[in-house]
Amino acid sequence: DTAVSQTPKYLVTQMGNDKSIKCEQNLGHDTMYWYKQDSKKFLKIMFSYNNKELIINETVPNRFSPKSPDKAHLNLHINSLELGDSAVYFCASSQWGRGKETQYFGPGTRLLVL
Amino acid sequence: AQTVTQSQPEMSVQEAETVTLSCTYDTSESNYYLFWYKQPPSRQMILVIRQEAYKQQNATENRFSVNFQKAAKSFSLKISDSQLGDTAMYFCAFMNQETSGSRLTFGEGTQLTVNP
Numbered sequence: 001d002t003a004v005s006q007t008p009k010y011l012v013t014q015m016g017n018d019k020s021i022k023c024e025q026n027l028g029h030d031t032m033y034w035y036k037q038d039s040k041k042f043l044k045i046m047f048s049y050n051n052k053e054l055i056i057n058e059t060v061p062n063r064f065s066p067k068s069p070d071k072a073h074l075n076l077h078i079n080s081l082e083l084g085d086s087a088v089y090f091c092a093s094s095q096w097g098r099g100k101e102t103q104y105f106g107p108g109t110r111l112l113v114l
Numbered sequence: 115a116q117t118v119t120q121s122q123p124e125m126s127v128q129e130a131e132t133v134t135l136s137c138t139y140d141t142s143e144s145n146y147y148l149f150w151y152k153q154p155p156s157r158q159m160i161l162v163i164r165q166e167a168y169k170q171q172n173a174t175e176n177r178f179s180v181n182f183q184k185a186a187k188s189f190s191l192k193i194s195d196s197q198l199g200d201t202a203m204y205f206c207a208f209m210n211q212e213t214s215g216s217r218l219t220f221g222e223g224t225q226l227t228v229n230p
Contacts, residue, residue: 033217041153041203045217056217090159092218101147101209103218105159 003027004106006091012112013081020077021109023091030096031055032074033103034066037088049074050096081113116141116208120221127196128229134181135191135224137206145211148182148189149218154202162204165189167211196228 004025013019025032033056034046048056049068063079074091091106117140127133139148150162165173165182172180177197181190193200206221 035218041223043205043218043220045219048217058217088157092159101211101216102149102161102164104161105151108157108159110157 004091004093004104006089006106006109008109009107010110010112012114014114015081015083017081018077018079019081019111020075021089021091021111023074023076023106025072025091025093025104025106027093027104028095029093029104030071031094032068032071033092033094034074034076035090035092035105037090037108039087043090047074047076078111081111083113086111086113116143116146116210116219118206118208118219118221120204120206120224122224123222124225124227126227126229127193129196129198131196132192132194133196133226135193135204135206135226137189137191137221139187139189139206139208141187141208141210143210147209147211148180149207149209150178150180150189150191151205151207152200152202153205153223154199159205163191193226198228198230200226201228202226 007022031050033048037043047066052068065077068074088108090108092103094103119138146167148165163175177194179192203223207218210216
C-alpha cells in the first residue's frame, strides 16, 4: 500500500544515454512534483503538474522532459545524460486546495552517470 | 523569492535529551505554510510537522513541537526525549499558501545525530 512509488530506485548509466524515471501515487492527489537533491543534499523543485497540466517549470535543461499521462503518474525522461545529472530525484504529490497542500514524497531514485 | 536558512549544518544530542533545530526564512508573503521533513539514512523524505502561518498556536506532533515566531520569521523544531531513530537530516521548508500546488523551498538541512 505504498503511497508514492518510484522506479527504479537506483540507476547507473553512461554519459550520453537516455533514461526515464517513473512515479506513481495512490493517494488520490491531483498534483505531482519532481525535485532534485544534489550531492550536498540540497533539494530543489524541477517540475510540477496539476491534473496533467504543467504548472511549474524551473530553469532546467531541455534534456529533462516530464510527462504526466494521468493524475496518478508523473514520469521524467532525461536525454543525453551528463555527469552533472548524477543526483537523487524525488517525486512528490499533494492535493490542490487550501489546507491540503502537504507534499508526500517517494523513496527517491539515485541516478549515477559515469 | 523566498529563502530558507538553517544555520546549523550538524548537531548531536544524547538519547532522551531535548534538542532544538533552528530555521529562519525570508518572505514578503503573509499567508504560507512551514514544514519540517526528516531524511534518515534510508533516504526517504518524511513529514515531521506542519504549521500554517495564520495560526498563532504552535504545532505539536507527539515528541516534536515548533516555536513559530512570525514577526521574526523563525521556525525552530524541538525534539523531546530524543531517540536513536531520530538520527537523520532535518529540512525546514516553506510553501506560499496563495498559490496552491506551489513549490517547497528547502533549507540546507541539519544533520542530527542521537548518541546512545
